[in-house]
Amino acid sequence: MKQQDLSTLDSVVLRFAGDSGDGMQLTGERFTSVSALFGNDLATLPDYPAEIRAPAGTLAGVSSFQVQISNHDISTAGDTPNVLVAMNPAGLRANIGLLERGATIIVNIDAFDERSLAKAGYDENPLSDGTLGQFTVYEVPMTSLTTEVCKEAGVKPRDAERSKNFFALGLVSWLYSRPIESTNAWIEKRFAKVPMVLEANRRAFRAGYDFGETAELFDARYEVTAAPFPSGEYANITGNTALAWGLIAAAQKASLPLFLGSYPITPASDILHELAKHKEFGVRTFQAEDEIAGIASAIGASYGGALGVTTTSGPGLDLKSEAIGLAISLEIPLVIVDVQRGGPSTGLPTKVEQADLLHAMYGRHGEAPVPIVSAITPGDCFNAAFEAVRIAVTYRTPVLLLTDAYLANGTEPWLIPHPDDLPVVDPHFASAPNHVDDDGTEHFWPFQRDPETLARPWAPPGVPGLEHRLGGLEKADGAGTVSYDGRNHEKMSHLRADKVAGIVATIPDVEVDDPSGDADLIVVGWGGTYGAVATGVARARANGKKVAHVQLRHLHPFPGNLGDVLSRYAHVLVPELNLGQLSKLLRAEYLVNATSLSKMQGVPFRAAEIAAAIDDVLGGQ
Amino acid sequence: MTTTAVPVTTRKDWSSDQEVRWCPGCGDYSILAAVQMLMPDLGVRRESTVFVSGIGCAARFPYYMNTYGVHTIHGRAPAIATGLAMARPDLDVFVISGDGDALSIGGNHLIHALRRNINITILLFNNRIYGLTKGQYSPTSERGKVTKSTPVGSLDRPFDPVSLAVGAEATFVARTHDMDRAHMQEMIRRAHAHRGASLVEVYQNCNVFNDAAFEGITSKENRGAMLIQLRHGEAIRFGAENEFGVFRLPDGGVVTDRVTSDNEAHVLVHNEHVEDPSLAFSLSRLTISDHEPTPMGVFRDVSSVEYGESASAQIVQQQSEKGLGDLASLFRSNGSWTVK
Numbered sequence A: 001m002k003q004q005d006l007s008t009l010d011s012v013v014l015r016f017a018g019d020s021g022d023g024m025q026l027t028g029e030r031f032t033s034v035s036a037l038f039g040n041d042l043a044t045l046p047d048y049p050a051e052i053r054a055p056a057g058t059l060a061g062v063s064s065f066q067v068q069i070s071n072h073d074i075s076t077a078g079d080t081p082n083v084l085v086a087m088n089p090a091g092l093r094a095n096i097g098l099l100e101r102g103a104t105i106i107v108n109i110d111a112f113d114e115r116s117l118a119k120a121g122y123d124e125n126p127l128s129d130g131t132l133g134q135f136t137v138y139e140v141p142m143t144s145l146t147t148e149v150c151k152e153a154g155v156k157p158r159d160a161e162r163s164k165n166f167f168a169l170g171l172v173s174w175l176y177s178r179p180i181e182s183t184n185a186w187i188e189k190r191f192a193k194v195p196m197v198l199e200a201n202r203r204a205f206r207a208g209y210d211f212g213e214t215a216e217l218f219d220a221r222y223e224v225t226a227a228p229f230p231s232g233e234y235a236n237i238t239g240n241t242a243l244a245w246g247l248i249a250a251a252q253k254a255s256l257p258l259f260l261g262s263y264p265i266t267p268a269s270d271i272l273h274e275l276a277k278h279k280e281f282g283v284r285t286f287q288a289e290d291e292i293a294g295i296a297s298a299i300g301a302s303y304g305g306a307l308g309v310t311t312t313s314g315p316g317l318d319l320k321s322e323a324i325g326l327a328i329s330l331e332i333p334l335v336i337v338d339v340q341r342g343g344p345s346t347g348l349p350t351k352v353e354q355a356d357l358l359h360a361m362y363g364r365h366g367e368a369p370v371p372i373v374s375a376i377t378p379g380d381c382f383n384a385a386f387e388a389v390r391i392a393v394t395y396r397t398p399v400l401l402l403t404d405a406y407l408a409n410g411t412e413p414w415l416i417p418h419p420d421d422l423p424v425v426d427p428h429f430a431s432a433p434n435h436v437d438d439d440g441t442e443h444f445w446p447f448q449r450d451p452e453t454l455a456r457p458w459a460p461p462g463v464p465g466l467e468h469r470l471g472g473l474e475k476a477d478g479a480g481t482v483s484y485d486g487r488n489h490e491k492m493s494h495l496r497a498d499k500v501a502g503i504v505a506t507i508p509d510v511e512v513d514d515p516s517g518d519a520d521l522i523v524v525g526w527g528g529t530y531g532a533v534a535t536g537v538a539r540a541r542a543n544g545k546k547v548a549h550v551q552l553r554h555l556h557p558f559p560g561n562l563g564d565v566l567s568r569y570a571h572v573l574v575p576e577l578n579l580g581q582l583s584k585l586l587r588a589e590y591l592v593n594a595t596s597l598s599k600m601q602g603v604p605f606r607a608a609e610i611a612a613a614i615d616d617v618l619g620g621q
Numbered sequence B: 001m002t003t004t005a006v007p008v009t010t011r012k013d014w015s016s017d018q019e020v021r022w023c024p025g026c027g028d029y030s031i032l033a034a035v036q037m038l039m040p041d042l043g044v045r046r047e048s049t050v051f052v053s054g055i056g057c058a059a060r061f062p063y064y065m066n067t068y069g070v071h072t073i074h075g076r077a078p079a080i081a082t083g084l085a086m087a088r089p090d091l092d093v094f095v096i097s098g099d100g101d102a103l104s105i106g107g108n109h110l111i112h113a114l115r116r117n118i119n120i121t122i123l124l125f126n127n128r129i130y131g132l133t134k135g136q137y138s139p140t141s142e143r144g145k146v147t148k149s150t151p152v153g154s155l156d157r158p159f160d161p162v163s164l165a166v167g168a169e170a171t172f173v174a175r176t177h178d179m180d181r182a183h184m185q186e187m188i189r190r191a192h193a194h195r196g197a198s199l200v201e202v203y204q205n206c207n208v209f210n211d212a213a214f215e216g217i218t219s220k221e222n223r224g225a226m227l228i229q230l231r232h233g234e235a236i237r238f239g240a241e242n243e244f245g246v247f248r249l250p251d252g253g254v255v256t257d258r259v260t261s262d263n264e265a266h267v268l269v270h271n272e273h274v275e276d277p278s279l280a281f282s283l284s285r286l287t288i289s290d291h292e293p294t295p296m297g298v299f300r301d302v303s304s305v306e307y308g309e310s311a312s313a314q315i316v317q318q319q320s321e322k323g324l325g326d327l328a329s330l331f332r333s334n335g336s337w338t339v340k
Helices: A024-038 A089-098 A114-119 A142-151 A157-175 A181-190 A195-214 A239-253 A269-276 A291-303 A314-330 A357-362 A380-395 A405-409 A486-506 A527-542 A562-567 A581-590 A607-618 B027-041 B058-064 B077-087 B099-105 B107-116 B161-167 B181-193 B220-226 B278-287 B307-322
Strands: A005-009 A011-019 A041-047 A062-070 A083-086 A104-108 A136-140 A220-224 A232-238 A258-262 A284-287 A307-312 A334-340 A372-374 A398-404 A411-415 A469-471 A521-526 A547-552 A554-556 A571-576 A594-598 B049-053 B068-071 B092-098 B121-126 B172-177 B198-203 B227-230 B244-248 B254-258 B294-301 B337-339
Touching: A011 A024, A011 A089, A011 A157, A011 A220, A024 A041, A024 A062, A024 A157, A024 A181, A024 A232, A024 A411, A041 A405, A062 A089, A083 A089, A083 A157, A089 A114, A104 A157, A142 A157, A142 A195, A157 A181, A157 A195, A157 A220, A181 A195, A232 A239, A239 A258, A239 A269, A239 A307, A239 A334, A239 A380, A239 A398, A239 A405, A258 A269, A258 A291, A258 B077, A269 A284, A284 A291, A284 B077, A284 B307, A291 A307, A291 A314, A291 A334, A291 B077, A291 B107, A307 A314, A307 A380, A314 A334, A314 A357, A314 A398, A314 A469, A334 A380, A334 A405, A357 A372, A357 A398, A357 A554, A357 A581, A372 A380, A380 A398, A380 A486, A398 A405, A398 A527, A405 A527, A469 B058, A521 A527, A521 A562, A521 A581, A521 A607, A527 A547, A527 A571, A527 A607, A547 A562, A562 A581, A571 A581, A571 A607, A581 A594, A594 A607, B027 B058, B027 B121, B027 B181, B049 B058, B049 B077, B058 B068, B058 B092, B077 B092, B077 B107, B077 B307, B092 B099, B099 B107, B099 B121, B099 B161, B107 B121, B107 B161, B121 B181, B161 B172, B161 B198, B161 B278, B161 B294, B172 B181, B181 B198, B181 B294, B220 B227, B244 B278, B254 B278, B278 B294
Parallel strands: A005 A220, A011 A083, A083 A104, A104 A136, A258 A284, A258 A307, A307 A334, A334 A398, A372 A398, A469 B068, A521 A547, A521 A571, A571 A594, B049 B068, B049 B092, B092 B121, B121 B198, B172 B198, B227 B294
Antiparallel strands: A011 A062, A041 A062, A041 A411, A232 A411, A232 B337, A372 A554, B172 B294, B244 B254
């Protein structure tokens, strides 16, 4: 047996691709978990079709999972895969365009029969027609080897075939020197109830690993050593899970029962699933009859003194607009989570986009301001959810929390916070009358505002003496009774706007990343583009460019120093996965000549695209 | 929550200081009076009572009650009340709605609140017209209704609110009308006492846009002949001389007929508690065409698991199984690793 050389890499980008039924997401997630436990920094990018089972073998049915593992701090799943594992011809064809010269391709050669090639739209077999000449291609009979090892365990060939993703996992685990114990333990636990499947997967995984070691096919074996993380305890976490945990934590810190009213929608449903699992925290999850009832029930719960939350994606946000207006008018705490996906209409249900920003900002009739908070990485969804709750409760307002399909399903190592370090949120319920008439009688005025925050008292039913009526009709300033008076309406409109604008007093200034201190260009990103923008900026700097970067979490109101910051730079570049929505807001708010960098392809920015745009703006500078 | 006795109150205690602004002569006044007078007898506290409404004339009701109240958006009151009742099982939650609000824009929320059996009391004021938008036909208007939006007659077949509620397997469904305060109060009292979702349809006169819509059955002179009083355990008979009765047909439907010595033994005896909703549904179809003798009273009153209680029980069960939620263990529930 030939002893392969062991080369050390700083980082590697792998992409697993196959049919929707091939278990590519599971394979990618397992590889990620093992790498996380090993101590690599990492970032992932799941990419799957909207259909649960699109026609097998076609391009439409390709499901992919990309992961970058690294020995240093990274923030994206990588621009271009170094290694593509293709379980069938469609998986190869759908992803070949992402690869650069010199990349490695590992194919399941058993799947490259004439019929599968035709389904993928290949006239000629790409493995033999020379078109893959610039890549290193390994042809591995994954299906037949898997069936072979499973046969001894008494598994039927058709069932055994399903375990071929574990063969692939075993093979790349060997190729990148991943420990195998934790995957074996995971298989034992996950498939404990179906011993035959457990045995098949265990054998397939082992066979893949052994194949790498004995087949003498691979010239080299690689390792990616652990990254230097700050000390602490970490969990590998998706954005949706982090968001659910942030809501649970914030509700507990506010001593409020959490109520989620929601209707299933991709890619937000996993937040509902996660919260439904945690009734031990007193969480009530309500799967409503529609999107409107989802938010309506959450408003009812908030009216009753719970923390009302609703979760959705674009089409659901459309339907919730009227109810958001009601929550604005009632001035009631509420968090609306929009996991953005491609639109309009049904659009691209599983793909990332950031095109709901202006909807969040303006998508209601009347002057209807809401604060907007966004998350910048999967783990940061925890902080963003906590912040949304803080604002909602403190200011008695609905808050729009924007994440996206990339953040929702992407993962990264998350430094587990100590619960005692999380801030307390004070719901400060009303407990006594707050207004005295000239004749000395005491009243409760539901719209008697706190002079500092302009927040009104929150008075859930149950307290004698505070009985009051609220509604979507305009209310008299202070007393809160119905008022059709024009001047009062104007005053209330200003008060609602001023209240939201005043939140700026409690949000931190933006921190500008500008190492040279004399950059000409500032890149202003928001939300989930953080990883690609930060990496792109770093590349531009490595090429001698002087570039600053800020990534906005608060979109409404903007942080207090943002205008000053922008005015210090000759050029402002705004990359967004939309047609220039933040760019419009910045131009309107600060009169800056923002340059928009737009992308609408259902995938995140590549760092290279950011770096190239920086070059374009700065030219020869 | 305090366990002291509920204070003795009068109608005045339940009336807010807001000027009532329905059109003079509107049936809503008599419903409001009936409710305000009934509240002191229900054994509930003002601070624990919430009236929730959507949009429409009826939806102004909460402003006039000296309780907690919230006037929301069109059709969504049952959904808002569902969230409130789930979050606060200690409250008495009433929903005030109309035929347009509950059956047209809010039809979906109504049927789902009823099928879930969430503990709310829904009063549906049915005047068979859109009042607040000035007189368009509603989902309960008779076919051929001439209104501003249907100058040559409406084309829709109307909903019967009781049929719809029974079809959604509501556990308590009753009908009453605005001309009979005692009957209204009895129906609302029973609806409130029912554990789960209850619906009371109240025939209500809109004297401006659909005056006398129910005159043919609810006026004092017509009541005897046209109202079929449903009383649990009693034979269903009606008519000025009690000369008519309701009979069951072999196909499961019901029919009215003159009672004779031959058929008297076969007059249907009303049973509110039949689990299967078919009989209550059949009774609701007696009014399938207009100006027919119309059943009043409780169509259906069955007990079933209440939704909010079940939701709370799941929390208690999970807490006793897993212990009270602990953030430190939640954050490690998907595995973790330590970097030194």
